[in-house]
Amino acid sequence: MKRRDLIIGGGAIAALGLTAHALTRGPSYETEAAALRAPRSPQAMGEFEFLVHHATLAANSHNTQPWLFSGGADQVTIRPDLARATPVVDPDHHHVFASLGCAAENLGLAASVAGRSSAIESLDGNNGLRVSLGGAGATPDPLFDAITERQCTRSVYDGRPVPAADLAAIEAAAAVDGCSVMLVTDTPRMEQILELIVTANTAQVEDPAFVAELKRWIRFNAGEALRQRDGLYSACSGNPSLPGFIARPAFGLVFTAEAENAKCADQVRSSAGFAVFVSERDDPEHWVRAGRSYQRFALASTARGIRHAFLNQPVEVARMRPELAALLGTGGRRPDLLVRFGYARPMPRSLRRPLGDVIVTA
Ligand SMILES: Cc1cc2nc3c(=O)[nH]c(=O)nc-3n(C[C@H](O)[C@H](O)[C@H](O)COP(=O)(O)O)c2cc1C
Known part of the structure; x- marks a missing residue:
């Protein structure tokens, strides 16, 4: 192949890459990822939805979001959605239950911001867990503030030690x-x-x-x-x-x-x-x-x-x-x-499904 053909070929691949880039990336992904993490209040969105929203921002295996939420004013139940399990990498559902734990922890922190105390207990029969909500008066836990910032950062870090x-x-x-x-x-x-x-x-x-x-x-x-x-x-x-x-x-x-x-x-x-x-x-x-x-x-x-x-x-x-x-x-x-x-710079953030997909009647 002549050098000129190579240049044209290279240009075509670059153009394809640019077109692909334009077709597949755009501001809307970043806009959606940011909107998902915009500040919310229990008053504006309803307390139950506020709790579930923050629970879903938790880490979860393969981002399958293997959870279903139900409940109301005094308790929230988080059940495994085994249709979203990953049986090859996680045959005993260990990661599914660990993911439910991540979500429950976020939910308890969100409850503190709504002024509610919370207690997490596992349900019998591998049925997930229940978060019981106490009366008003709890003080907001400062860990809540990091929920929208947390991400799994899968890049090469800068090598600095942590003090x-x-x-x-x-x-x-x-x-x-x-x-x-x-x-x-x-x-x-x-x-x-x-x-x-x-x-x-x-x-x-x-x-x-x-x-x-x-x-x-x-x-x-x-x-x-x-x-x-x-x-x-x-x-x-x-x-x-x-x-x-x-x-x-x-x-x-x-x-x-x-x-x-x-x-x-x-x-x-x-x-x-x-x-x-x-x-x-x-x-x-x-x-x-x-x-x-x-x-x-x-x-x-x-x-x-x-x-x-x-x-x-x-x-x-x-x-x-x-x-x-x-x-x-x-x-x-x-x-x-x-x-x-x-230590590292942030990476693009992950998305979550709408609340309507994960909230079910008990
Ligand atoms: C139990 C569990 C296992 C996970 N295993 C891996 C893993 O082996 N490798 C990896 O890169 N991420 C792993 N993750 C991270 C998820 O992929 C990540 O939480 C999900 O994609 C959502 O992204 P985010 O945490 O940045 O919001 C795991 C998360 C959980 C809770």
């Missing part, structure tokens, strides 16, 4: 009965954890069922993300926004163990540390507690300008859990969630 006082503060904020958080900030142990991440990540990326499930939840451009308002929008992970007809067939070519492991290594080596959430028992009630503890940790970190993202591969690949548990000295307890933290 000891902030480490102590985020560890203390994460306290939830029945769950402990372990912070790992020393390089040798972070490298050992990275080794487990790489082994587990390789197993996941090489499993066609895992890849197919993940791909189903990826929204490859802003149009798809806006239509569905759930799932993993590629730009939130630092990936290009592309038309689905290009991105879907190409996914298998770029999503390789080698490329993903290299990303994980850069992400870990630029982070200040890991937070590992380990609950006392391996059952849905305690998975909820792990989710609550993570959510509190995430909000307290966000309030201090500390960012975080999950690297859950070694807790998702069941055969890797004992090795991670031994490395951390958990005394045989199952590590629930693995999160890295540090």
Whole structure:
């Protein structure tokens, strides 16, 4: 091929890229993501809707938003929506229940802003949980203010360490009965954890069922993300926004163990540390507690300008859990969630479905 043909070919690809960019990205995604996080008041939107709205801004696995809310003035029930489970990566629904815990924690914080006390209890029969609301007079919890700022930031961080006082503060904020958080900030142990991440990540990326499930939840451009308002929008992970007809067939070519492991290594080596959430028992009630503890940790970190993202591969690949548990000295307890933290600029924010899709009659 002549040099001139190459230039024309290159120009065509660039033009296609620009057209794709114009078609698939636009101000409307950012506008929607910002509108979702605009200040609200219980008076203007109704107390129940105010509580549920803030609950839905919680972290949740694959952004499937696997929750259904019902209730009224004195209590809110949060049930798992198993139609939105991810059975390959999460066969026992651990992540579903952890996600319910994240939502319940946000809901309790929102209740404090509405002047209500709250108590969270798990329901029998893996039926989710109930948040009981007390009478007026509670003082607003300052963690509430970070709900709209929190995000999972899946980029390479800037390598700065977190000062000891902030480490102590985020560890203390994460306290939830029945769950402990372990912070790992020393390089040798972070490298050992990275080794487990790489082994587990390789197993996941090489499993066609895992890849197919993940791909189903990826929204490859802003149009798809806006239509569905759930799932993993590629730009939130630092990936290009592309038309689905290009991105879907190409996914298998770029999503390789080698490329993903290299990303994980850069992400870990630029982070200040890991937070590992380990609950006392391996059952849905305690998975909820792990989710609550993570959510509190995430909000307290966000309030201090500390960012975080999950690297859950070694807790998702069941055969890797004992090795991670031994490395951390958990005394045989199952590590629930693995999160890295540090400093970075924000990434594009994720969307949520409308309240009408998640509020149901009991
Ligand atoms: C239980 C649980 C497991 C998760 N696992 C991962 C993970 O392994 N990797 C990852 O990048 N994000 C993980 N996430 C983060 C979600 O993808 C994220 O919360 C969701 O996409 C919404 O984005 P946001 O938290 O920025 O609002 C997990 C979240 C929860 C609650």
